[in-house]
Amino acid sequence: MDNYDLRNAQHQVLCAELHMMELKGNKIYPNQEQIAEQVSDSFASGEVVATMVIARTQSGKTGSMCAVIRALTDTTYNRPANLDNVFIVTGLSSLEWKTQTAERIPSSIRDNVMHANNLQQLANKIKHKTDVLIIMDEVHVAAAKTQRLDTLFKTAAINDPQHMREHNIRVVQYSATPNGTLYDLQTWGTAANIILAQPGEGYVGTQQLIIQGRIRQFSGEIGLSTQANQEFVHAVTSFNTPRYHIIRINVLESIKSHKEKIKKIFKQQHIHNIHILSYECSKNTDIKNINKTLETQPKQHTIIILKNMLRCAKTIHKSHIGVLHDRPTNNTHDDVVIQGLTGRITGYDTNQDSIIFTHLQAIHKYETLWENKFDNTIHKWNTNNNKNTFNVIGDAPDQITHA
Secondary structure, three states: OOHHHHHHHHHHHHHHHHHHHHHOOOOOOHHHHHHHHHHHHHHOOOOOOEEEEEOOOOOOHHHHHHHHHHHHOOOOOOOOOOHHHEEEEEOOOOHHHHHHHHHOOOHHHHHHEEOHHHHHHHHHHHOOOOOEEEEEEOOOOOOEOOOHHHHHHHHOOOOOHHHHHHHOEEEEEEEOOOOHHHHHHHHHHHHEEEEEOOOOOOOEOHHHHHHOOOEEEOOOOOOOOHHHHHHHHHHHOOOOOOOEEEEEOOOOOOHHHHHHHHHHHHHOOOOOOOEEEEEEOOOOOOOOOHHHHHOOOOOOOEEEEEEOOOOOOOOOOOOOEEEEEOOOOOOOOHHHHHHOHHHHHOEOOOOOOOEEEEOHHHHHHHHHHHHOOOOOOOOOOOOOOOOOEOOOOOOOOOOOEEO
16 A cells, blocks of 8 residues: 555545544534635645634634544645644643543544643654654643743744754644734744634624623722622522532632631532532542533532632533632733633633623733734733744744635
8 A cells, every 4th residue: 555545545434433523413513614615725826834813712622623624635635744744732731621632633643642741752753754744732821932842843943934844844833822922923924824813603602691791890809909899699599590600719728717707608608508629639629520520400509619720621511500709810811811710611612690800901912902903002912922022033024814
């Protein structure tokens, strides 16, 4: 069997797996197919080697990734990628991300799902390969120079468009909040492309949540602000059926002491029928699998205290969620707000009445960015990585192509 026949057989297996996944309910939707078509069109001439897809939180990125892989490994495509050389990577060090992503893609590429701890291994693996497709999720994470993604780009020479063209290497970058990676990609000139991906029918994002009055400005940190305490209790007790209510706390704070604070806050309002659980990156956590907990309706209002969990990329079961309260900070990073608890409640399967306390100004700024195709001259987007990310190459940025 020659190389063409092998690749064709592998692609047929991939298509069959995707079809089986669809029969089991993991459908690739029309908007995701449209994103894949735009990505494949961007690479078709051979000039573009890097495409960024800006997609709203929980809008179905994994489905579009699968559609992109199917399109770019098709043996009828111009210089198709080798399915053995398709990698899905992230700068996140989250095992949760790796597990969840692997569960949502065909088994034929599961071994090539890699998070931050695997990036050096990946760099060494691909630096001498051809016909490579790298799909990057949450590109804003660990994006600064000297961090792991930058090392990957340099080691594997995937910051050199000419090298990438000669070796048929393509990179597709995904994020809802690309921050400086988007603007640094402009240094790639005609070698880069940007796609502003529209969500599918039935999507509920920050814009819809604002219109529905479900996003509210937080007044302070639960346990430290009397007004925030009162607003939280009032919101929790506004639900007629028991729900899960999620609070993010300072990573330096004790879960045990915060549980006592929560009990006291509700006791002062003569409310005693409250259950409190912890979800943290620790062997002492009450919750091991957040979605296994959330998929079952609680028998009483249940407060879940978060430490270092439920950031970007994680999808949660939303049916029984009531109130989400993110944590105010002195220097609020706008991307953290979008990717925090607000981002976790967005999507196609969100309920109709959950309430989110967060930083409203960041939400409004994001909507303005989206409406203006992420033109960062409109206002200052506050983040840790506004410039000097792994996407910087050369000194003379040409005008980037917008799709």
